[in-house]
Amino acid sequence: MKRPLKPEEQRLWSMVAATVHPLPSRFAPKTPRPQTLDAAARIEPSRAQEAKQRLREALEGIEPNRRHRIAKEREEIGARIDLHGLTQDRAKAALEGFLHRAFDDGWRAVLVITGKGVQGDGVLRKRVPEWLGEAHLTHIVAGISEAARHHGGAGALYVALKRKPRT
Template sequence: MTRHTPKRLSLEDRILWNRVAQTTEPLKGKVLETPPVPADDTMAELARLVAVAQEGRKTAPPPAAAPTLAKPHPARRIDRPTHTKLARGRLPIDGRVDLHGLTQSEAHGLLLSFLSRAHAGGLRHVLVITGKGASLGSDGVLRRVLPQWLATPPFSTLVSGLDEASRRHGGGGAFYIRLKRHGGTGP
């Protein structure tokens, strides 16, 4: 049995944590500790790296592999009339699963189980809620990997299409998924 040694925060992580901590109000009787400022050029290098990163964000175009479904493979999109009916509530959403707060491996297992049961039960349209992933400027890990998962063999045998949900059903934090017919025929 190995002992787990606590991981020490890097200087950059401590600085970031202290910036976050300064935006809060300390408990009664507690004082916010300030980290020691290194005497070497670490702070200057850190400031330079932050400036380069911020400059890169301002001038660089968004990455080509953005998590939006603006240009997915055409066969993977849900057709516009079906999407409109789902968005307006004219076509029922037969099931839904919420993946908030799960790790990728937990979400993958839950999603595969859910879609397998939904497909076996003859459900046609389901809603998968991934969340928008707005923490610390991220674009949402689950939101980004869901379309990739659905293109892999365990899911591709069950799913015939997907599209971002309407605002009413979660917008950028949710997806409509159309399941294949139970006999394996048709879209």
């Protein structure tokens, strides 16, 4: 997967993106974009944008080769948790405790089973990636990816964990 942009790269990209104008069409944005690089440099992201950016960075997908190793079980799935039937509060608490234990035990990949929901729009299926992107888990979670079909497919997630620092 792509690596996250460094702050300097992000600043340069925002300046370049500010100079790009879409072709005229009926789907043109209603808000005007900054016309100069100086205007783009002065724009500061709101809290919501910062939160979304942190979530995107935390939820970068697992590197394709690593995901392949996990799916083919060449990299061991250290533990599994099934969140079926739990309320959001209980599921979040169980997930956080599970991730901390797995990280402390030195596991590098775990499987989180959320289920798909009645029509593929389950609450836990939507919320678990948000929870995994929260700031207090960034030192644990390296990335997430939808599980392979034989591990649950769309109803499960591979969670790659970071290496535990040596002490």
